Structure formats: C-alpha cells, structure tokens
C-alpha cells in the first residue's frame with residue numbers, strides 16, 4: 001500500500017501481487033460509473049463515515065470492506081480530504097423518457113400523500129449536500145443513487161443515522177426512486 005504522490009488516491013494491495021487503486025473503480029477524476037459512486041465533492045466527514053461503516057460491516061460491500069480494512073486512520077483522513085476537494089465533474093444528461101418533473105417535485109416538495117419529505121431539507125437546495133453528514137446527490141451516478149434507494153428500502157443498507165433514509169425509501173415506489181435518481185444525476 002503506498003501513496004504515489006501527496007494526497008493522490010491510495011493503492012491497496014490485494015495480497016496476491018496485484019494492487020487496487022481507488023481510481024481503478026471510482027475513476028481518475030473520482031467520477032464513478034454505473035453503480036460505483038462519484039466521490040468527488042462528497043464531504044470529508046461523510047467519506048470517513050462510509051469507510052468506517054464499510055470496515056465495521058455496518059454498511060456491506062465486499063470490495064469496499066476489503067479496501068477500508070486495509071487503510072489506517074490517517075490514510076482514511078487523507079484520502080477523504082483528497083476526494084472532498086476534487087472538482088466535481090459536469091453532470092450527464094438524464095436517460096430520455098424519464099419523468100424528470102416528478103424527480104424535481106420530490107426533491108423540492110416531497111409527496112406528503114405518501115409521507116415522503118422533500119430531499120432539499122437534508123441534501124441542500126441544489127443537491128450539493130448539507131454540513132458534514134448529509135451527502136451531495138447532485139451529479140452523482142444515477143444508477144448508483146437508484147441502487148442505494150433500493151438498498152435502503154430493502155434493508156440491505158442500514159447505516160443511515162436514525163434510519164432516516166430507510167424510512168423515506170420504504171415509502172417510495174420504484175418509479176419515484178428512478179425519477180429522483182435521474183433528476184439528481186443530471187443536476
């Protein structure tokens with residue numbers, strides 16, 4: 001395991017002679033792809049929390065559990081600071097045919113007929129994230145966002161403070177989860 005240059009993404013030995021870098025999965029700009037998240041622009045504290053959760057098993061993913069358990073606390077601090085200050089890449093357009101207006105409405109107003117609160121309350125006016133613990137959603141990979149809502153709803157992801165996201169996702173339909181994911185992905 002080594003840091004090639006100050007603050008650059010870490011290399012993590014797989015123990016079989018080959019190495020993983022964060023960039024090998026998360027992209028060289030921290031932009032992510034598909035169900036692998038964009039890390040650029042997430043807050044340092046949120047990234048640290050997720051790495052700790054992967055390491056402790058309170059958030060489950062095999063690749064990330066391995067990576068997170070290989071890192072020391074100072075390395076976690078450093079790599080989290082690195083991604084927090086990376087320039088956020090330009091968002092990509094939503095998949096054609098998506099009900100973007102539904103996504104926008106859920107973000108700004110929620111849907112109180114289904115007890116869904118407005119995402120802006122916690123994720124910021126432009127989806128940029130709020131404070132240390134509420135993550136940026138704007139520009140995040142839409143397939144990743146959708147996968148996380150499905151995971152919160154189905155109980156596969158249980159590391160949200162106070163079960164906030166589990167409770168919200170449980171009230172959302174698949175169509176709503178898709179629309180809001182495409183909306184934030186293109187923001």
Ligand code: HEM
Pocket residue numbers: 009010012020021022023024025026035036037038039042046047048050051060061063064067079080135147
């Ligand atoms: C998720 C950091 C290496 C694949 C995450 C998250 C963080 C992170 C903070 C959660 C992001 C969020 O909640 O928005 C890192 C760092 C790495 C690293 C700092 C290097 C030290 C890797 C590697 C792979 C990988 C090598 C692939 C083998 C994934 C995947 C997820 C993820 C698939 C989503 C997990 C899920 O669906 O819950 N990573 N990562 N990461 N990472 Fe990494």
Ligand code: HEM
Pocket residue numbers: 037049106107116117118119120121122123133134135136137145146148149159160161164165168180
């Ligand atoms: C995390 C979506 C409303 C609090 C997340 C994540 C998604 C999401 C996809 C995972 C982000 C990632 O892994 O990078 C939404 C949507 C909302 C909404 C679509 C509106 C329908 C809210 C509200 C609150 C909230 C109203 C506060 C009451 C949180 C927190 C996390 C989170 C604390 C981080 C969980 C953790 O630490 O692992 N949200 N959210 N969200 N959300 Fe929301």
